[in-house]
Amino acid sequence: MTAKKKKAQNNAASTTSTDKEVDELIRLPFEPAQTRPKPSKQVAPVKQGATVQGATSPAKAFAKRQPNISPIPxxxxxxxxxxxxxxxxxxxxxxxxxxxxxxxxxxxxxxxxxxxxxxxxxxxxxxxxxxxxxxxxxxxxxxxxxxxxxxxxxxxxxxxxxxxxxxxxxxxxxxxxxxx
Structure with a gap:
């Protein structure tokens, strides 16, 4: 039982660190952290290295998920x-x-x-x-x-x-x- 508990905790910890990495990856460098919109629960998190269809960079992927934010031309x-x-x-x-x-x-x-x-x-x-x-x-x-x-x-x-x-x-x- 203890081994299963530790494995579940490790999986939960790796999921949260991946989510943090994804947030840092898609957040624009000049975007203030307080006004950043919270990701909705319906949108699946973007894995590192993955892109939204038609987007080539994390910033474009973020802009595609958030339609009111446009990237720099x-x-x-x-x-x-x-x-x-x-x-x-x-x-x-x-x-x-x-x-x-x-x-x-x-x-x-x-x-x-x-x-x-x-x-x-x-x-x-x-x-x-x-x-x-x-x-x-x-x-x-x-x-x-x-x-x-x-x-x-x-x-x-x-x-x-x-x-x-x-x-x-x-x-x-x-x-x-x-x-x-």
């Missing part, structure tokens, strides 16, 4: 990724080139830059790369038909304003008393 997604790659990749390449250039300068006896200068310049470039990783998606136009400027400052101001409004609304929801 493919055009806008590609625009965000390419801008993030540019605004992050170029400074990161500069940070790595700092080491190569300083090595060439020292090896050919042109000039011996102080180690602190090489370190600070490379850290500065790496820092710009980290900032560029966030600036890239925010500077992309979130409108499918409009590409936007190559630098994207106007789009950044608009999109950052949208984020601030969302943060304020989430804070207001969190701070407001629950309605009866």
């Amino acid at each position: 493919e055009v806008v997604n590609r625009r965000m990724v390419s801008r993030a790659a540019k605004f992050c990749g170029i400074p990161t390449a500069g940070a790595l080139l700092t080491f190569v250039v300083s090595y060439v300068l020292i090896a050919n006896d042109f000039f011996k830059p102080p180690t602190v200068v090489v370190l600070l310049v490379s850290l500065g470039f790496f820092g710009l790369g980290v900032l560029g990783l966030s600036y890239g998606p925010l500077s992309a136009s979130w409108d499918e038909e409009r590409v936007g400027h190559w630098l994207g400052w106007d789009e950044f101001k608009l999109n950052f304003g949208r984020l601030q409004e969302t943060w304020k609304a989430a804070k207001y929801e969190k701070d407001s008393p629950p309605s009866a």
Whole structure:
């Protein structure tokens, strides 16, 4: 009897961990946990690696199960990724080139830059790369038909304003008393 009880408990534990993994897999990374709709009991949980018919990614599978949530359009997604790659990749390449250039300068006896200068310049470039990783998606136009400027400052101001409004609304929801 005890062995059967333990086996049943292990099966129950594995089911709940799988359900948690599925929830984490299909939850969008920017979706707040409090406002996430509860899955209905009629919908069978999606197993890891499985997709809803016609959906190719967990986010699309989630959007298919939840009709009021739409995924980011493919055009806008590609625009965000390419801008993030540019605004992050170029400074990161500069940070790595700092080491190569300083090595060439020292090896050919042109000039011996102080180690602190090489370190600070490379850290500065790496820092710009980290900032560029966030600036890239925010500077992309979130409108499918409009590409936007190559630098994207106007789009950044608009999109950052949208984020601030969302943060304020989430804070207001969190701070407001629950309605009866």
